Amino acid sequence: MEKILEVNDLHVSFDTFAGEVKAVRGVNFHLNKGETLAIVGESGSGKSVTSKAVMGLIPNPPGRIKQGEIKFGDRDLAQLPEKEMQKIRGSEISMIFQDPMTSLNPTMTIGKQIMEGLIKHQNMSNSEAKERAIELLKLVGIPNAEGRVTEYPHQFSGGMRQRVVIAIALACNPRVLIADEPTTALDVTIQAQILELLNDLQEKMGTSIIFITHDLGVVANIADRVAVMYAGKIVETGTVDEIFYNPQHPYTWGLLGSMPSLDSTDEELIAIPGSPPDLLDPPKGDAFAPRNPYAMQIDTEMEPPLFKVSDTHYAATWLLHEKAPKVEPPAAIKKRMQGMAPDEPIIGAKDGGKHV
Amino acid sequence: MSNQEKLLEIKNLKQHFKVGKGTVKAVDGLTFDIYKGETFGLVGESGCGKSTTGRTIIRLYNATDGEVIFNGEDVHGKKSAKELKKFNRKMQMIFQDPYASLNPRMTVSDIIAEGIDIHGLASSKQARMDKVHELLETVGLNKEHANRYPHEFSGGQRQRIGIARALAVDPEFIIADEPISALDVSIQAQVVNLMKKLQREKGLTYLFIAHDLSMVKYISDRIGVMYRGEIVELAESEELYRNPLHPYTQSLLSAIPLPDPEYERSRRRKIYDPEKHLTENGEKRVLREVTEGHWIACTEEEFNQLKVTV
Numbered sequence: 001m002e003k004i005l006e007v008n009d010l011h012v013s014f015d016t017f018a019g020e021v022k023a024v025r026g027v028n029f030h031l032n033k034g035e036t037l038a039i040v041g042e043s044g045s046g047k048s049v050t051s052k053a054v055m056g057l058i059p060n061p062p063g064r065i066k067q068g069e070i071k072f073g074d075r076d077l078a079q080l081p082e083k084e085m086q087k088i089r090g091s092e093i094s095m096i097f098q099d100p101m102t103s104l105n106p107t108m109t110i111g112k113q114i115m116e117g118l119i120k121h122q123n124m125s126n127s128e129a130k131e132r133a134i135e136l137l138k139l140v141g142i143p144n145a146e147g148r149v150t151e152y153p154h155q156f157s158g159g160m161r162q163r164v165v166i167a168i169a170l171a172c173n174p175r176v177l178i179a180d181e182p183t184t185a186l187d188v189t190i191q192a193q194i195l196e197l198l199n200d201l202q203e204k205m206g207t208s209i210i211f212i213t214h215d216l217g218v219v220a221n222i223a224d225r226v227a228v229m230y231a232g233k234i235v236e237t238g239t240v241d242e243i244f245y246n247p248q249h250p251y252t253w254g255l256l257g258s259m260p261s262l263d264s265t266d267e268e269l270i271a272i273p274g275s276p277p278d279l280l281d282p283p284k285g286d287a288f289a290p291r292n293p294y295a296m297q298i299d300t301e302m303e304p305p306l307f308k309v310s311d312t313h314y315a316a317t318w319l320l321h322e323k324a325p326k327v328e329p330p331a332a333i334k335k336r337m338q339g340m341a342p343d344e345p346i347i348g349a350k351d352g353g354k355h356v
Numbered sequence: 357m358s359n360q361e362k363l364l365e366i367k368n369l370k371q372h373f374k375v376g377k378g379t380v381k382a383v384d385g386l387t388f389d390i391y392k393g394e395t396f397g398l399v400g401e402s403g404c405g406k407s408t409t410g411r412t413i414i415r416l417y418n419a420t421d422g423e424v425i426f427n428g429e430d431v432h433g434k435k436s437a438k439e440l441k442k443f444n445r446k447m448q449m450i451f452q453d454p455y456a457s458l459n460p461r462m463t464v465s466d467i468i469a470e471g472i473d474i475h476g477l478a479s480s481k482q483a484r485m486d487k488v489h490e491l492l493e494t495v496g497l498n499k500e501h502a503n504r505y506p507h508e509f510s511g512g513q514r515q516r517i518g519i520a521r522a523l524a525v526d527p528e529f530i531i532a533d534e535p536i537s538a539l540d541v542s543i544q545a546q547v548v549n550l551m552k553k554l555q556r557e558k559g560l561t562y563l564f565i566a567h568d569l570s571m572v573k574y575i576s577d578r579i580g581v582m583y584r585g586e587i588v589e590l591a592e593s594e595e596l597y598r599n600p601l602h603p604y605t606q607s608l609l610s611a612i613p614l615p616d617p618e619y620e621r622s623r624r625r626k627i628y629d630p631e632k633h634l635t636e637n638g639e640k641r642v643l644r645e646v647t648e649g650h651w652i653a654c655t656e657e658e659f660n661q662l663k664v665t666v
């Protein structure tokens with residue numbers, strides 16, 4: 001498989017009054033051509049900072065890339081001057097930001113906002129750009145696109161605005177699309193439309209997607225591979241099936257355990273105790289150890305390396321060390337690993353057409 | 357279910373907003389009961405009127421029409437300030453945004469004790485402090501947190517502070533408007549577990565508003581599905597998920613992605629077309645009870661058909 005993006009040993013810090021916040025502490029991952037990689041993890045674990053680093057959008061000061069490379073083709077984006085980065089941003093790599101409602105300009109028509117990138121990056125004329133803008137609005141499923149290009153954001157509903165944001169991100173046919181929680185604020189129906197849209201576009205254009213979310217249902221729907229982040233590091237990575245059906249890291253177990261399965265109501269949700277570590281002063285050893293019921297002596301002393309589970313599956317936990325005691329995940333989580341969908345299919349259509 | 361004690365009766369509740377020259381019928385004729393000790397879930401798409409319902413029940417808005425009866429008394433009919441105050445104590449609200457809903461310039465203990473002060477529930481400074489400490493403990497925080505400010509806490513912790521504030525006045529009924537939407541999954545589980553525990557221990561009744569359907573199913577005893585200001589289906593949660601009858605409910609359920617890749621690969625979504633469904637014939641759909649406790653908005657004809665098929 002062709003790697004389109006490769007991040008090696010990335011460190012990003014913010015210098016604040018309280019000291020250096022080590023937001024990203026040695027992240028490694030790659031993105032294959034045409035695949036969707038989901039990045040999941042607790043709030044504050046460094047998902048957005050990682051993706052902003054790829055886009056060259058870490059505000060400096062206070063932020064800086066301390067170390068590491070971001071390989072895109074033969075270029076290292078971590079070293080690229082801002083001028084060069086501007087050419088890539090929005091044309092070869094695009095981003096949908098976490099806060100869609102604020103990423104549109106309220107005083108500019110929808111059409112103009114889509115045309116901006118086309119004129120800047122693709123040297124299109126005004127009329128060419130307008131035509132393409134209409135085409136894009138159609139692509140993202142906005143009805144009556146010809147009429148609506150001249151409207152303003154406030155005339156669109158939340159879901160439609162989010163589609164416009166996607167249209168802008170897709171305008172120049174980027175090779176990589178980074179979507180930072182693009183559906184978190186939306187309700188399920190609109191979320192479903194947007195996931196279908198992204199899947200569709202990927203099929204048509206072969207776009208590679210990094211999809212950041214903390215909704216594991218969305219991950220199961222959209223991802224080919226998953227990277228689980230904790231306290232500025234990737235602690236487990238694998239194919240979507242490996243992560244859901246054979247998770248190895250106790251934090252990944254914790255994530256699965258916090259989701260209710262639609263099947264039963266009696267079981268208690270297994271909340272991960274405690275709160276995330278202070279990134280001003282990350283703990284020695286494994287950062288998850290204080291919250292991990294399986295932590296061993298070594299965890300408070302030495303950080304675990306990534307252990308290989310399969311060619312595509314790695315996890316950073318001492319539990320995988322050959323000398324570690326054999327630990328089974330809790331029963332409730334083992335049950336979830338068998339699949340969380342209810343035994344009896346949910347009925348979508350009463351005509352007997354269960355949507356399974 | 358029907359012989360359970362009703363804590364809240366909502367009758368033909370309407371909330372219409374004047375916007376420019378027009379009116380937005382945010383809530384348009386809701387009728388349902390909430391039983392003592394249960395969790396009633398309210399779901400539906402963005403803008404269907406869930407928050408407005410909650411806010412009207414607790415009287416943040418005056419209702420355009422209809423009644424809210426709490427423990428046999430009409431909430432909206434109440435006049436005297438004293439009576440209002442008494443009622444305010446019994447009903448509390450937890451808000452969606454744990455960041456915006458706490459005053460950043462107040463310490464945690466002052467935030468939590470605000471209700472205690474208003475209602476004069478503490479006889480001395482010491483009693484007030486004890487109560488605050490007890491509440492902090494109840495929600496899984498500790499005494500040391502009392503003198504800190506909201507910005508020093510994570511989202512999940514702030515939501516706990518919001519819950520402690522609501523509990524401070526010993527309410528019977530809590531309206532939780534998307535209390536976990538802004539939190540990530542692991543923290544959501546902490547807050548949901550806490551709410552369930554408090555319900556068991558204090559016999560609280562909840563109105564739980566959310567758009568995360570799997571969490572709503574998990575926490576609710578009964579669920580009402582709202583669409584464009586009206587309830588279109590209402591049933592016990594297990595029944596609603598096993599046997600959704602309204603096409604809008606079916607579309608909502610079929611749209612939930614579940615954390616199970618294999619299932620996701622084969623899931624098909626059912627799409628609801630209101631233009632088609634609602635204009636099939638001109639008759640207004642009203643809530644009718646198809647099987648015991650399972651209500652659906654339908655026409656007379658649809659009702660007769662459903663009774664045969666169910």
Ligand SMILES: Nc1ncnc2c1ncn2[C@@H]1O[C@H](COP(=O)(O)OP(=O)(O)OP(=O)(O)O)[C@@H](O)[C@H]1O
Pocket residue numbers: 014016021023041042043044045046047048049050059062063098214279540
């Ligand atoms: N401008 C900044 N100054 C100081 N610290 C920052 C800044 N931006 C991010 N951080 C810190 O970096 C860490 C990682 O933040 P990031 O936004 O990447 O989290 P995230 O995983 O995207 O979380 P969420 O799910 O809440 O979006 C956090 O501890 C955050 O406080």
Ligand SMILES: Nc1ncnc2c1ncn2[C@@H]1O[C@H](COP(=O)(O)OP(=O)(O)OP(=O)(O)O)[C@@H](O)[C@H]1O
Pocket residue numbers: 373374375380381382400401402403404405406407408409567
């Ligand atoms: N104070 C107000 N003035 C005018 N219109 C309002 C007001 N509050 C709500 N509305 C309108 O009433 C309708 C219902 O809004 P409401 O906030 O109750 O929806 P909701 O179901 O809570 O949605 P969400 O899931 O997005 O929170 C919307 O069309 C909204 O724009």
Ligand code: SF4
Pocket residue numbers: 249250251286288289290292294295296299304316317318319
């Ligand atoms: S390395 Fe240790 S603390 Fe970390 S996840 Fe594994 S067992 Fe837990």
Ligand SMILES: [Mg+2]
Pocket residue numbers: 047048049098180
């Ligand atoms: Mg983020």
Ligand SMILES: [Mg+2]
Pocket residue numbers: 406407408
């Ligand atoms: Mg709302």
